[in-house]
Amino acid sequence: MTHSRPRIHDLLEANSLAPRRDLGQNFVADPNTVRRIAYLARVGPADHVVEVGAGLGSLTLALADTGADVTAIEVDAGMVPVLRDEVADRENVRVVEADAMRLDWDEMLDPSIKWVLVANLPYNVGTPLVCDILDFVPQVDRILVMVQREVAERFAAAPSTSAYGAISVKAAYWGTARIVGIVPSTVFVPRPNVESALVEITRHTPPTTDAVELFTLVKTAFGQRRKMLRKSLSGIVAAEQFEAAAVAGTSRPEELDVDAWCRLTEIVHGR
Structure with a gap:
């Protein structure tokens, strides 16, 4: 029962x-949505x-039912005692009171097990949390999160599109991202002013290019995304390196x- x-x-x-x-709390108030x-x-x-962000347990109960x-x-x-009461009869649910942005994930999630992150993420932490999970929590093998539609589109964006940016490169480095559903604002309490979307990211073996070096270069370039690379990366990448x-x-x-970002990073770092 959800x-x-x-x-x-x-x-x-x-x-x-x-x-x-x-805390960006918007609770899903539609059983069909959480079951979906x-x-x-x-x-x-x-x-x-x-x-992450279990709230009153709407999605938690649907996940437990699987x-x-x-x-x-x-x-x-304030929510945690209510959440614990709502799932008290579910032996397959463990409730943890914690800030996901400050967690020791290796302590929280057994690194020997492959985990799936499924969450209705608050809009204010959606991007940084997913990026942190991709960068630092390899035991999370797959991600399915509900975030602001615009954020979901950025994670799943292809090159040469308006939504494509640094987080698109990050998602493509670590896995394959795709939007698997749109969620209207009407299913939430309170009702937000924007649509949400479900984005799935499935990990794959990343390129051998060093992630820190790659993302540093990517972030620098996208910091001036309207400029040509020879301008935005002036002093970092020489003409012959391009x-x-x-x-x-x-x-x-x-x-x-x-792939192009990885090639450029390798050349810049002398490999």
Whole structure:
């Protein structure tokens, strides 16, 4: 049983709670939506799921219904007791009160197990959290998160499109990103002003190019994305290095795919 809109309102009122704007709390109040997310997550009894921003447990209950082992993380101390009550009869759910942006992930998630991150992420932490997971938490093998539609489009963007940016390169370096669904604002309490989208990122073996060197170069270039690379990377990349990497210095950063960025990084660092 997942939470309906009346159930969300009843839980908030009964516990003298309200959605916190500072935490970006927007609760999913539509059972069909959370069941759809659980279905798209493709998890079952043999899987280990970590959920960030579990809130009142709408998505947590849907994930628990799949039979997967669920670690539900919630930072709001007021919500945690309610969440624990809502999942008290679910032996496959563990509730953890913690800030996901400050977690020791190796301590939280057994590195010997492959995990799936499934979450309705607050808009204010969606991008940095996913980027941190990609960079530092290899035990999370697959990600399915609901974020602001614009953010989802950036993660999944192809080169030479308006949404393509530094986080698109990061996602492509670590995995394959795709948008698997659009979620209207009407399913949330409170209702946000923007649409949400579900983005899936599945890890693959990354290129051998050093990630820190690569992302430093990419971030520098996209910091001046309207400029040609020979301008935005002046003093960092010489004309002959562009040529050696088969990259036109007249290109703009959004024209380079991850392979081109890797070639350029290798040349710049003398490899």
